[in-house]
Amino acid sequence: MPGMEGGTVLIAGALGVVGRATLDVYAADPAWRVIGLSRRRPETTAADDWISVDLLDGPETSRAIAEAGHITHVVFAALQEEASLVSGWTSESQIGRNRQMLETLLDALRSAQSGVTHLTLLQGTKAYGVHHGAYRMPARESDPRFIASNFYYDQEDLARQRAAEDGFHITVLRPQIVCGFALGNPMNAVTALGVYASICRELGQPLRFPGGPACLQEAVDAGLLGRAIKWAGSEPRCRGEIYNIANGDCFSWPTIWPSIARRFGVEPGVAHPFSLAEVMADKGQVWDRIVRKHGLRPYSYAEIVSSWQFMDYLLRYGKTYPHHSIVSTIKARQHGFHDCMDTEAMFDQIFAQLQQERILPPA
Template identity: 25%
Template structure:
């Protein structure tokens, strides 16, 4: 009869894991840990408000009597500075493990499943080699003769490897890509920002859905990760024979692109797409919203350039840039956009926090980059993982939830009201 501890239980990935654990009748006890309440009602769920930034000693007091076979670690604190991100997120994990060692709960651990992400491959730095495979070398500073920044996933993985070897338990790192899901009071996700962009576009004169990103980005292939599928994956990985002490990509299993998704978004939100969307004349009246940002590091593909035979190719030598005809961060500041949002908010009683906390910066990044992110799922499949989700269906299901939660307008009404 397995038991679980989930940290980050109020977050996008952690909350989905708790909801899936609750659906599994074999789990007899599920401890949820975060600073706020995850709001999941089930007799087997026990929540402890815990600040993982506390010292191990302080946490050990709060964790008295808390132990489990499987630990799902999804707590995360975003930091702009990579060194600081590695320090803070490394400490969250290491202090927590130390606290479990102090209480004796570490003796019971069978596997600890840590949620990481595609930044593991440096997808935030520039063009990576694709498909992304788990055996690709970590971009440790100096690899390939280049400077690479700190990466908090490497810090956390090292902490896990050392603690697991000492405690004789196993670790797993999951690597989801952009996670599509919803957690209450958590607006920092791509679906919320995209849904708000589409709804406001519908309410603007002409109801045109202009792709804010660059043309190359529009045509590229990508993969996404459903929070629900990721939760199922974590539960599978907790017990799958042979899966221990491994890093796994976790993607939906289809390959998608905005060239395919954008027309569907336009249809769902009742918008039209301009005929020549990437013609500068189409967007020139928004010129003040364009951005062109030079990134600081090399393209991660450069460490493979010699073996790939492309050492002197611009693909590897050209510095990565983010290019947006319309930067969502600037767009969200436009007077007419704010007015349209205010109109939607009062018409449909929407949550102002959704607008204030929407991650426009994340959209700027994912729509402005000139590289896609496609990962191989072969490693997990060889061990028996068969999970799959259709990415458009993931978006639709998430938009349905966002409508119910008053974050984006009810779609039928929106389409009728802004014809």
């Protein structure tokens, strides 16, 4: 691809699903120096350097960025959610906090004269109002913003203003259902599904589909998204643009449900709508038993699935009509990003990887 000359990339939110995958993509290229940034420091990392700082702490962020030296590219994948995940998406405190994190980092980069040339900002289909109901499909990047407040809009406006003032470029990416692994991530569908399936097997239960009516959705593999982020940071055509990013196909949960059940050695059972947030709330002891039985990594129940509310939302529990979510990825293809993946195969590959790494139990 043109323009892949290398540099120094700072990945904010480097322990999340998006950040971890993006870090791995950049770290595999020796032309790049990779700096991870998060509130906590990992035990091991492929990054060249690590900044452990809270982006709501302005003085500490400024000190750390000044010590980091020259930085050419920034990937902003940092995110803080409310305890009540879905309702929190429209809360003033969530919007203000996430805007403040970006502003703190941009202030620090400006003060340190870090030399940033490009910022990649992560959004999602909430930019089209998916969390409020059905929207125009397939959604295109040129569609108008939804009328409700959204931290995506505040962050994007701030980033574009700073880009004009400080002389760097920005690209906004809007992925659908990012699938990978990260501890404590409230929007981690693959791990949550694996934990649900494992608990069903431990209790001798079928893997009942708990969601609402079948609908068409899209997802994206975290590694594929990481490659899209690296492309966007170095492709001149991406400057100032917005791109939807997805695997390239559609899926329906009821259709792929039997393959998920097979992966974990349980029967799919008969669909039975119920709230995972309610039913799974008291299953911590069952998970601890599974961890001991199979010698899994000793992650606590709250660490490995920090919010079942997200699964209720994804599976459309409580809906009485199909709530499809489809975006157009034509613009990214036209500008040179052609990566794609079979979504059902992606789920199975990630499950297999998590089983191999003793995060989820074998079938």
